[in-house]
Amino acid sequence: MRLSFILKQTFINLWTARLPALVAVFTIGISLSIVIGMGLLGYKAFTSFDLFQDKFEIEVFLYPNLNRDEITHIQNKLADIHQIKMINYISKEEAARIFKEEFGEDIHDILDENPLPPSFNIKLYKQMTHPDIVENVAKRISEFQGVEDVKYHKEILILIEKYIRLITLVGIGVILALIIAMNILIRNTIKLSVYARRKQIAILQQLGAGGLFIRLPYILEGILEGALGGAFAGFLLHLSFQVINFSVQYIFDVSLAFSPLIYTVSIITGALMGMFSSSRAAKSFMYLFARDDY
Template sequence: MAQKKKIGSYPNTMIVISLTAALFLIGFCGILVVQSKKLVSIIRQNIEVRVFIDKGTTSAGQDSLLVKLQQKPYVQTAGDSLSILYVSKEQAAEEFMEGTKEDFTAFLGENPLRNSYRVKVQEDYFEEAKLKAIKSDLEQLPGVYEVVYQENLADAINKNITKLYIVLASFALIMLVIIVLLINNTIKLAIYSQRFLIRSMQLVGATNGFIQRPFLMRGITQGLISALIAGFFLVILQQVAIRNVEGLSQLQEPQKLVFLLALLLILGILIGIVSTTQSLSRYLKMSLDDLY
């Protein structure tokens, strides 16, 4: 005995697999964006401007310069003990020799380096134009010999991160369009096989909302299941990466990850609802002759 076809029923395994894959890739792009923003934030927080002091400056003059540096609005807050770090010329020489493995003082007979302050700048000033303005401003202070920072670093990082965001957003959008089209076609084929059942229900007085309900419930269920599976695999992938990639744990932001997973859940449900509604509306408005 043939099983009676139930309205709203159609194979959903392929839809769930396809939607899961798309949501996983979209979520993966989201994680890359979150972690890249965190990386840029860490770089911004650690960017330093080196303020070299005139050799003839006294200890009192250096202290006075420190006070003036602390008053600058672009210097990181005074609560951060490392926002301004004093480096003597002896310390600078040790760092240089440690990096080059050469004792230049023995060759020159003296230490030509200068005492300096390493000043950390606030994130809002992580732009080449602003850093140049900071350099110009600091070089006007009494006792300052020269101000040095890594030129063009800020613009290079900002440009590259913008390109990365554009590429990831474009990829996620393409995946979203492809999966919506795929699901639409799958649902259309499923609804096509039930077009006469839909018309029969209309003839006996069933409203469009009543007919749509089982299809929408299935679409919502598919989106929910797909989002949960995609989120599960994203979390597993992230944990595996943290254990195998050194330093990756510093880029993690649990709150944003939870927010991203919630967005995937909402996106999955919305895709299920929109795709089902679009596919079903055609048959609800179709004349009897067009059904054949």
């Protein structure tokens, strides 16, 4: 009986302030779709960077005339560098085989001899791929006796680092701003509902109703508005994916896969935001307005 009363009150509240509620649902939907869209973009960017970090290698070219002991000595010195995760030795013969694999021609047929130097392919720990750290490691290795050259994609590393930082900063800024905006919006609709029902709240308080009993219809109202906004956000994202896929299908041979999980995530995020904003708003406005009238 208590639950059905609370649910009935929730729907009465929603119906009474239906226009602000509708505006809230639409605005939450648009904001949440931007937030989740940016989140997805950020996730995509980070996974790409993660992949790049995984594949990132430093090539250490050795002088061709080094003997076995000298190569082992360099390998031991490399193993002492704690940023290095994996060392892979590539002999002259191995280098020639890779050359043939990649270019389809035997180096001996082209030049009568194998000019490719022996080398080490080094992988660093993911967290050690910051451009400054990589530069330090490369500089240290280049000073080893027997090392002719050290090569890695420095420019790409710097570029990615720069963009990741930019995406993170802009993303966090926009997401925070939109979350604050959604919070204000839900808070305002709850404020209107509480104001419209201030006499009822005062009556319930005088009858001895607990705070939660009074607040629950408003909290549920916020959850419903948030969840509906979330569903609308899911729909907008679904639509955006289809529009993007349709627009780029003639240019690139790729398509974005829309996961139904996005609907679940946006509905749950909206509902949680609604619950958080409305419970705080109901609590503060309940005491503010209810005392004014009786």
